[in-house]
Amino acid sequence: MAASSQAIFHGSVHTMLSCSSSPKSDTLSSVKILPFNLRRHRSALYPRVCRRTAVPVSAKRSAYPELIPVSPEDDTQVGEQFEYLSGAHLIGEAAAGRWSKPKPIVGRKTKIVCTIGPSTDTREMIWKLAEAGMNVARLNMSHGDHTSHQKVIDLVKEYNAQSKDNVIAIMLDTKGPEVRSGDLPQPINLESGQEFTFTIKRGVGTADCVSVNYDDFVNDVEKGDMLLVDGGMMSLLVKSKTEDSVKCEVVDGGELKSRRHLNVRGKSATLPSITEKDWDDIKFGVDNGVDFYAVSFVKDEVVVHELKNYLKSCGADIHVIVKIESADSIPNLHSIITAADGAMVARGDLGAELPIEEVPLLQEEIIRLCRSMGKAVIVATNMLESMIVHPTPTRAEVSDIAIAVREGADSVMLSGETAHGKFPLKAVKVMHTVSLRTEATLDGASAVAQTSHSLGQVFKNHMSEMFAFHATMMSNTLGTSIVVFTRTGFMAILLSHYRPSGTIFAFTNDKRVQQRLALYQGVCPLHMKFSNDSEETFSKALTFLQKQGMVKEGDEIAIVQSGKQPIWRSPSTHNIQLCDAYIGTNVSVVPVVIRLPQ
Numbered sequence: 047m048a049a050s051s052q053a054i055f056h057g058s059v060h061t062m063l064s065c066s067s068s069p070k071s072d073t074l075s076s077v078k079i080l081p082f083n084l085r086r087h088r089s090a091l092y093p094r095v096c097r098r099t100a101v102p103v104s105a106k107r108s109a110y111p112e113l114i115p116v117s118p119e120d121d122t123q124v125g126e127q128f129e130y131l132s133g134a135h136l137i138g139e140a141a142a143g144r145w146s147k148p149k150p151i152v153g154r155k156t157k158i159v160c161t162i163g164p165s166t167d168t169r170e171m172i173w174k175l176a177e178a179g180m181n182v183a184r185l186n187m188s189h190g191d192h193t194s195h196q197k198v199i200d201l202v203k204e205y206n207a208q209s210k211d212n213v214i215a216i217m218l219d220t221k222g223p224e225v226r227s228g229d230l231p232q233p234i235n236l237e238s239g240q241e242f243t244f245t246i247k248r249g250v251g252t253a254d255c256v257s258v259n260y261d262d263f264v265n266d267v268e269k270g271d272m273l274l275v276d277g278g279m280m281s282l283l284v285k286s287k288t289e290d291s292v293k294c295e296v297v298d299g300g301e302l303k304s305r306r307h308l309n310v311r312g313k314s315a316t317l318p319s320i321t322e323k324d325w326d327d328i329k330f331g332v333d334n335g336v337d338f339y340a341v342s343f344v345k346d347e348v349v350v351h352e353l354k355n356y357l358k359s360c361g362a363d364i365h366v367i368v369k370i371e372s373a374d375s376i377p378n379l380h381s382i383i384t385a386a387d388g389a390m391v392a393r394g395d396l397g398a399e400l401p402i403e404e405v406p407l408l409q410e411e412i413i414r415l416c417r418s419m420g421k422a423v424i425v426a427t428n429m430l431e432s433m434i435v436h437p438t439p440t441r442a443e444v445s446d447i448a449i450a451v452r453e454g455a456d457s458v459m460l461s462g463e464t465a466h467g468k469f470p471l472k473a474v475k476v477m478h479t480v481s482l483r484t485e486a487t488l489d490g491a492s493a494v495a496q497t498s499h500s501l502g503q504v505f506k507n508h509m510s511e512m513f514a515f516h517a518t519m520m521s522n523t524l525g526t527s528i529v530v531f532t533r534t535g536f537m538a539i540l541l542s543h544y545r546p547s548g549t550i551f552a553f554t555n556d557k558r559v560q561q562r563l564a565l566y567q568g569v570c571p572l573h574m575k576f577s578n579d580s581e582e583t584f585s586k587a588l589t590f591l592q593k594q595g596m597v598k599e600g601d602e603i604a605i606v607q608s609g610k611q612p613i614w615r616s617p618s619t620h621n622i623q624l625c626d627a628y629i630g631t632n633v634s635v636v637p638v639v640i641r642l643p644q
């Protein structure tokens with residue numbers, strides 16, 4: 047085993063910390079834009095700052111960033127323009143804030159969810175997305191059919207099976223009770239001031255009337271309501287209605303295409319959150335062992351319990367992410383998020399049902415709530431919308447990603463950008479680079495402070511929470527990464543909750559847990575068979591990290607082996623162990639003992 051100091055906790059708490067006394071220098075190598083779970087040697091990809099002394103950009107940092115092949119429209123020179131940005135490490139020393147050690151981050155911490163669609167549903171594109179930084183593949187059940195989604199699921203599984211240390215989770219997003227206009231033989235041009243009718247009669251698609259897929263549309267809508275198409279791209283004022291039709295005046299015109307989103311400003315449809323089609327799709331998800339459901343238009347916690355009970359009854363271990371997009375969900379936010387495993391800020395429908403200026407405030411509030419409750423949170427929709435057609439984002443879009451990262455989202459999501467956009471890989475690269483750059487400015491101390499007030503209240507497991515909290519404090523102070531061994535994922539999620547500055551290498555012997563952890567901020571999920579001997583398993587884990595270039599000579603690492611279900615320890619003991627990550631290397635150890643009162 048590597049040189050180590052160990053704190054073993056028996057009811058009362060003693061934490062023994064150690065740090066190397068010998069300053070080490072580091073080298074900066076070529077900067078590459080790569081996914082969170084890195085597959086190549088760290089020195090060649092991670093623009094890491096010297097842990098103890100700032101190192102100027104050295105001669106070693108010579109090569110251009112690796113250019114990931116992108117879509118046919120992509121300009122192969124694009125990587126060069128990111129080189130400066132990916133040099134986020136240059137400010138790493140300053141960003142370490144009042145902690146003396148820079149951050150030992152291996153790659154990006156904020157995860158990227160990519161919606162898969164016609165631009166990306168091939169083997170080649172799934173591989174390229176995964177290599178470019180996708181952590182979660184989202185299947186939107188509003189589009190495609192089971193055959194097309196099955197193909198994508200099989201491809202992601204194939205990628206996961208052959209990948210050593212990168213894993214992609216699968217998220218099935220239900221269609222929900224969304225209201226859409228019907229199919230049109232060709233797009234219609236709507237002019238401001240003209241009359242236009244929506245009808246519940248099936249199969250209508252003329253220049254002045256189109257079907258709506260929801261029979262109660264006529265009952266839910268009142269004269270004077272504002273109808274929004276595609277979240278406000280067009281708007282129509284309701285003038286009158288008959289038994290089967292709603293007559294409107296176009297306020298903001300535009301091109302109406304097939305199957306567009308319809309919302310009534312300020313109102314949610316009176317449909318159940320999980321429709322018959324959704325149950326069919328949920329069953330499809332169970333049969334295929336997806337990792338997450340994103341449940342559309344959740345209005346209260348009852349539907350979450352209903353889904354969770356169903357999953358329990360069929361023995362399916364699938365986590366539930368509630369999409370916050372309905373006006374009716376806002377008064378019930380706390381109970382909905384409590385019942386779920388996480389939430390998605392689905393800004394498209396949210397900004398249509400509620401006044402648009404509420405969206406950033408609600409985003410902040412939902413992230414804050416999820417963070418305080420230890421739940422995963424995803425920020426979604428329009429993040430790089432202009433990249434559906436343009437190879438470069440607007441500055442406002444870049445700021446939007448940076449804000450979500452700063453607010454502490456676990457993941458940021460791409461929708462049309464990767465589903466049907468012209469530049470899906472470039473969009474992932476931009477999201478990756480902007481997240482990485484923003485993360486470099488975040489202060490570990492304030493991240494811990496944001497969550498420390500809820501210590502002992504979030505996971506109802508005081509000892510585990512305390513361990514995660516102190517492991518975070520310890521690793522932040524010493525500038526180490528964290529290695530955690532977890533069978534259920536619980537301890538890794540708990541550590542992620544405190545947002546340690548360093549990477550959380552989460553070793554699990556369960557492939558499903560590994561996949562699920564792909565959604566969580568800062569967690570690098572790794573699969574490994576655990577042996578009966580803890581030291582042997584630790585040693586195997588460190589050797590693996592070393593081989594993959596995730597730790598290097600001179601690194602120290604905090605090993606956390608705690609949590610609800612002990613693996614090797616007895617139920618009354620908890621371990622945090624600090625050791626040299628590079629087996630066989632001696633370090634001078636200065637032990638520090640912190641004794642907390644019983």
Ligand SMILES: Nc1ncnc2c1ncn2[C@@H]1O[C@H](COP(=O)(O)OP(=O)(O)O)[C@@H](O)[C@H]1O
Nearest residue numbers: 161162163164186188189190194461462465466
């Ligand atoms: N599986 C799919 N098959 C075909 N088109 C898709 C698929 N998934 C997404 N798309 C396309 O990408 C667009 C953006 O994706 P998303 O934001 O998930 O959908 P929407 O906004 O329609 O709910 C969709 O409107 C649709 O045109």
Ligand SMILES: C=C(OP(=O)(O)O)C(=O)O
Nearest residue numbers: 371392393394395426427
């Ligand atoms: C993510 C969203 O949902 P969907 O793409 O299913 O409309 C949204 O409305 O922002």
